[in-house]
Amino acid sequence: MVIKTIAGALLVAGLAFGISNAALADKKMAPKTLMGASAQALSDTCAGCHGTDGASGGPGTPTIGGLSKAYFVELMKGFKSGDIPGTIMGRIAKGYSDEEIEKIASHFSGLKFVPAKQAFDAAKAKKGAKTHEKYCEKCHSDGGTNTEDDTGRLAGQWTHYLQSTMADFISGKRDMTRKMKKRVMKLHKKGGDAAFDELMNYYASQQ
Amino acid sequence: MAKRINRRNFIQSAGAVTAAGVIGMPGLALGAGKKVVVVGGGTGGATAAKYLKRADPAIEVTLIEPNKTYYTCYLSNVYVIGGGKGIESIAHSYDGLAKHGVKVVHDYVTGIDAAAKKVTTKGGATIEYDRCIVSPGIDFKWESTPGYDEAASGTIAHAWKAGPQTAMLRKQLEEMKDGGTFLLAPPPNPFRCPPGPYERASQVAAYFKKHKPKSKVLILDPKGKFSKFGLFKQAWGKLYGFKEGSDEGMIVWRGTPKGSDDNKIVKVDVAGKSIETGFGSEKGDVLNIIPAQKAGKIAFAAGLTKGDWCPVNLRTFESTIHKDIYVIGDSAAAKGLPKSGYAANSEAKVAAAAVAASLNGKDAPVPAYVNTCYSIAGPGYGFSVAAVYRLKEDGSKVQKVSGGLTPSDASKSTLASEETYAHSWYKNITSDIFG
Numbered sequence: 001m002v003i004k005t006i007a008g009a010l011l012v013a014g015l016a017f018g019i020s021n022a023a024l025a026d027k028k029m030a031p032k033t034l035m036g037a038s039a040q041a042l043s044d045t046c047a048g049c050h051g052t053d054g055a056s057g058g059p060g061t062p063t064i065g066g067l068s069k070a071y072f073v074e075l076m077k078g079f080k081s082g083d084i085p086g087t088i089m090g091r092i093a094k095g096y097s098d099e100e101i102e103k104i105a106s107h108f109s110g111l112k113f114v115p116a117k118q119a120f121d122a123a124k125a126k127k128g129a130k131t132h133e134k135y136c137e138k139c140h141s142d143g144g145t146n147t148e149d150d151t152g153r154l155a156g157q158w159t160h161y162l163q164s165t166m167a168d169f170i171s172g173k174r175d176m177t178r179k180m181k182k183r184v185m186k187l188h189k190k191g192g193d194a195a196f197d198e199l200m201n202y203y204a205s206q207q
Numbered sequence: 208m209a210k211r212i213n214r215r216n217f218i219q220s221a222g223a224v225t226a227a228g229v230i231g232m233p234g235l236a237l238g239a240g241k242k243v244v245v246v247g248g249g250t251g252g253a254t255a256a257k258y259l260k261r262a263d264p265a266i267e268v269t270l271i272e273p274n275k276t277y278y279t280c281y282l283s284n285v286y287v288i289g290g291g292k293g294i295e296s297i298a299h300s301y302d303g304l305a306k307h308g309v310k311v312v313h314d315y316v317t318g319i320d321a322a323a324k325k326v327t328t329k330g331g332a333t334i335e336y337d338r339c340i341v342s343p344g345i346d347f348k349w350e351s352t353p354g355y356d357e358a359a360s361g362t363i364a365h366a367w368k369a370g371p372q373t374a375m376l377r378k379q380l381e382e383m384k385d386g387g388t389f390l391l392a393p394p395p396n397p398f399r400c401p402p403g404p405y406e407r408a409s410q411v412a413a414y415f416k417k418h419k420p421k422s423k424v425l426i427l428d429p430k431g432k433f434s435k436f437g438l439f440k441q442a443w444g445k446l447y448g449f450k451e452g453s454d455e456g457m458i459v460w461r462g463t464p465k466g467s468d469d470n471k472i473v474k475v476d477v478a479g480k481s482i483e484t485g486f487g488s489e490k491g492d493v494l495n496i497i498p499a500q501k502a503g504k505i506a507f508a509a510g511l512t513k514g515d516w517c518p519v520n521l522r523t524f525e526s527t528i529h530k531d532i533y534v535i536g537d538s539a540a541a542k543g544l545p546k547s548g549y550a551a552n553s554e555a556k557v558a559a560a561a562v563a564a565s566l567n568g569k570d571a572p573v574p575a576y577v578n579t580c581y582s583i584a585g586p587g588y589g590f591s592v593a594a595v596y597r598l599k600e601d602g603s604k605v606q607k608v609s610g611g612l613t614p615s616d617a618s619k620s621t622l623a624s625e626e627t628y629a630h631s632w633y634k635n636i637t638s639d640i641f642g
Contacts, residue, residue, distance in 0.1 A: 032599070032600040033597035033598060033599055033600060033606050033608060034522075034573050034574070034597055034598045034599070034600055035573070035597070036573045037572070037573040037574065037575040037597075038572060038573070040560075041556070041557075041560060041572055041573065041574065041575045042575045044258070044556045044575070045553055045556070045575050045576065045577035045595075046577075047552075047635070047636075047639040048549050048552050048553070048577070048579060048632070048635065048636040048639055049579055049628075049631070049632050049635055049636070050635060051634075051635040051638060051639060052638065052639045052642065056631065056634075056635055057631070057634035057635050057638050058631055058634065059627065059630070059631060060624065060627035060628045060630065060631040061628060061631040061632070061635060087591070087613065087617075087621055087624055087625050087628065088579065088591050088593050088613075088625075088628065091593050091594075091609060091610050091611045092577070092579075092593050092595055092609065092610065093609075094595075094609035094610075095594070095595025095596075095608045095609030095610065096595065096609075160627060164624065
């Protein structure tokens with residue numbers, strides 16, 4: 001008999017010598033659980049943190065109702081694989097199959113995006129609008145309200161969330177597309193944190 | 208006095224609708240078979256009422272809750288006890304539920320007749336139901352704390368049902384002299400909000416550190432470990448000089464190893480403000496005693512309990528004792544789920560979907576459950592536990608399929624983020640329940 005994998009070897013060893021390998025036993029005896037919860041049932045469990053219908057009261061947790069489906073899927077799969085950094089979402093996303101993620105994404109993408117009611121500095125927002133037009137509008141069109149390009153929603157999203165996400169992008173903890181990286185880094189070099197602060201105020205001003 | 212709801216009132220209102228709208232249809236047919244009474248307006252009950260209306264607006268939902276204001280236990284440590292913001296910061300009204308079409312009745316349910324499908328109240332009302340959802344929270348096992356009873360809770364707080372108790376505890380801490388001792392006696396398992404007593408200890412210490420730095424937090428625990436054990440000990444070490452097994456730091460935790468009675472309460476001396484344990488006696492300046500717990504009173508009155516809690520079908524939360532009565536929240540023996548606010552919120556949605564399905568002649572849907580729970584150990588220092596669950600195919604248990612704790616090597620910025628998320632969690636869960 002040829003044993004091709006370490007797991008196989010352990011399994012055979014376990015069977016032969018009656019040694020129980022905890023990891024193997026867990027996997028082998030993992031209880032069968034009921035699959036097939038509806039999109040609504042799955043999505044309703046998110047509301048405790050993200051608000052009813054994904055409309056967050058903030059300030060840290062983002063609004064997820066009304067995000068683009070592709071972007072939602074990308075986020076959840078990124079949290080699941082660990083490619084996208086986070087605190088709690090990595091632990092949660094691992095609990096869902098790819099099929100379930102699709103279901104949840106479909107559900108939330110069909111809901112209305114409710115802009116956050118939050119404070120902003122009007123003067124900074126005005127400057128931010130110009131920066132947006134120059135650097136971001138091409139993909140995050142219509143002032144960051146349009147997600148048809150499967151981008152994240154910027155206008156009306158909670159500032160704290162946008163800030164921490166942008167910090168992850170700039171520090172390299174989270175990958176950007178080549179297009180985005182070029183523009184973000186150019187803006188960062190040119191305008192520094194102040195430019196991003198103005199941008200955030202612009203997005204916050206869109207209520 | 209609460210308005211009586213009886214069959215006559217109901218027929219009148221149903222008749223009025225018929226006359227105005229659906230001519231020729233028997234009046235009763237409109238509402239017949241779609242009446243749900245929800246007993247208890249806490250996290251579980253209020254969520255269930257709202258989500259029943261969302262699932263099927265045709266269901267007539269009546270929520271019966273004695274209090275006009277609900278005070279959340281979650282964040283009461285942070286906002287009131289440690290933060291001094293007053294209990295308004297954890298107060299919620301039932302106006303939001305009324306807007307969803309839920310009929311909110313402020314009365315106290317004294318009995319549920321499972322055979323006749325009727326709920327009776329202290330106010331004298333008898334309310335019929337097709338399905339009843341019971342979410343009465345917890346009651347205390349006063350026999351677990353000899354010397355400390357309901358009357359004594361007027362001077363020594365349990366503060367495990369939020370509201371005036373929470374305010375009283377904060378006031379006592381404010382009045383305590385610097386150099387005093389806060390003596391905390393957490394309950395034995397199982398109990399509402401497993402990390403709660405330890406977050407409370409942290410928040411009292413945060414208050415002391417700022418305002419009364421010579422003071423101590425002494426925890427006499429009948430258990431050998433507790434929820435988020437490692438994370439709390441680590442936080443206490445960093446923030447409050449905690450050293451396990453030592454009396455040196457601001458927080459001192461004395462546990463009870465298995466088989467021992469070291470820190471189990473033997474007797475409480477209310478007037479002398481001391482607690483006698485199997486090991487010795489400790490005196491405090493402010494005491495907080497949290498007795499052992501069981502299902503809320505109505506669960507026992509209605510015969511829904513087996514032991515201390517209510518056995519349920521985990522797919523629907525229907526009682527395994529009485530048909531058409533569902534039990535959710537802390538009172539339910541929800542095998543695999545913690546007795547947390549988030550779990551109660553999640554259970555309520557499962558039960559609401561199951562009740563709506565059954566009233567519409569459909570099979571119980573496949574459930575989905577999540578728990579997310581934050582603790583704040585001090586300023587800028589939050590951590591969490593989360594889990595996604597599925598029902599085991601044989602229905603025997605709610606099985607965790609992913610989740611876990613904040614890692615012990617989490618950076619300062621992660622801990623600060625988690626604190627922010629804890630506040631967001633509060634805003635969103637309370638609006639999901641009451642908004």
